[in-house]
Amino acid sequence: MPELQHRHRYFKAKQVKLIFYIAHLVIIFSLAFFLAKRWGATRHKLFWSSLIFHLCGGAAVGLLYLHYYLANDTWQFFNDAVQLSSIAKKDFTNYIKLLADFSDDQIFPGVVTGSFRSLIFVKLLSLFCLISGNSYWIATAYFSFIAFVSSWFLYHKIVRHLPGSALAATVAFLFFPSVVFWSSGIEKETLTLASLYFLAGVFLEWMAEQKIKKWFWLPAVAACFILWALKYYWAGVFFISAFSAGGLVYLTNRFARLARFSVPIFFILFVMTGVGASLLHPNFYLYRFLDVVVSNHDVFVRISDDNNLIHFYQLEPTVVSMLINSPWALVSGIFRPMIGEGNGWPGWLASIENSVILLLFFSQLISIYRNRDFKVSALFLAAISYCVVLCVFLALSTPNFGTLSRYRVGFLPFFVFMLVYKNKAVMQGAKKIGIPIS
Secondary structure: OHHHHHHHHHHHHHHHHHHHHHHHHHHHHHHHHHHHHHOOOOOOHHHHHHHHHHHHHHHHHHHHHHHOOOOOHHHHHHHHHHHHHHHHHHOHHHHHHHHOOOOOOOOOOOOOOOOHHHHHHHHHHHHHHHHHOOOHHHHHHHHHHHHHHHHHHHHHHHHHHOOOOHHHHHHHHHHOHHHHHHOOOOOHHHHHHHHHHHHHHHHHHHHHHOOOOHHHHHHHHHHHHHHHHHOHHHHHHHHHHHHHHHHHHHHHHHOHHHHHHHHHHHHHHHHHHHHHHOOOOHHHOHHHHHHHHHHHHHHHHHHOOHHHEOOOOOOOOOHHHHHHHHHHHHHHHHHOOOOOOOOHHHHHHHHHHHHHHHHHHHHHHHHHHHOOOOOOOHHHHHHHHHHHHHHHHHHHHOOEHHHHHHHHHHOHHHHHHHHHOOOHHHHHHHHHOOOOOO
16 A cells, blocks of 8 residues: 555656646747747748757757766756755845855855856856756756757848858758757857857847847847856957957948958957957966966866877967967867767767868868859958867867867857858759758
8 A cells, every 4th residue: 555655656746747847848839939929930940940959959968968978067067056046945035145246266065066157157057947946857948948049049130131041040050960969958058159149140230230229238248248257268259250340341331442451451450359358368368378278288188088189289388389280270170070080979970070061161162262253251251260260279278079079169150151151062952952042
């Protein structure tokens, strides 16, 4: 009899949990339907399929860390967030004060996370722990939903302002496998890429219409805070690129003759803005920056398998050493690991994806070479400078292929977009199999 009662309570608890999961999924899809109505996408197959793809990606991250990887960032973040959210149940006022406290010396009982950036992420994650009843899978579903909404926001802005960009935006921002995978789960990259996508969409709107809608300002401020707090180097390179492009547009609109010198003007603005931005964070200080890159590189070399590393030539914290190693960092950061280099099935999947990127790269070079009407725009310069600079310094400071494949989602979707946009080989192939290209 006691055994029957125990089984009854067990199955009843399972039923309650299932109902709880279903209720949150209903909330997520209801919010998605509301946004779909605003964007005129209630019957848009891409909208709903991309949402499901992101939800699956977030769940896959949790499963991968649970059953395959020894390093367990996502589950550690979640466990720390659960500890922090428990404070809210005892003293909600104190919990709110803790969330608003950004001092560097905070210590919370039971919280393992030590770095300031990770602690900010744990604080944000603790809000989702409260909403989800401390369920990892519900929390990751909300993270995946945020990732999807931001990607669709950027997709919507790109398609609206760049003619013939639907295919490229779909591939790069809605369905590119590694990008969706690494930016949908409970990882810092999810919130930072969501913030970056929103800011990129706002920037594109401003470049196209020279104005920003009023309702953009509050979420833009929040996005700036999250991006800067979690990945300040993403933020630094993005704002340098955006301000340089904005300055170029202003100068060429005011002085039409300068348009023929767009590239050197952008380069000058980029360098000047970069020097100014170096004053915003201690790790950006010119005298410290190279030391930070090399010290991070050395840490990864010590803890990584030699076969899973990018090997540089006598990397030192000097300008000359950085310049010598930058081309290899750029090539490796975008195209490696290649087939035969990846370790395990995640490495093989990454190598297959990188081979596709390499094919897209060469096909786009041929397309540009044959396109006599190709013009270098401010947006192109902003995107390519952002991708190149961030890729080089991520590869130099994070030479481990596995870690780099996650970190590079900060630039990879923008690079993939440039490879697919108006790529004649891709457009012809899409036409043959009946995929719409605009």
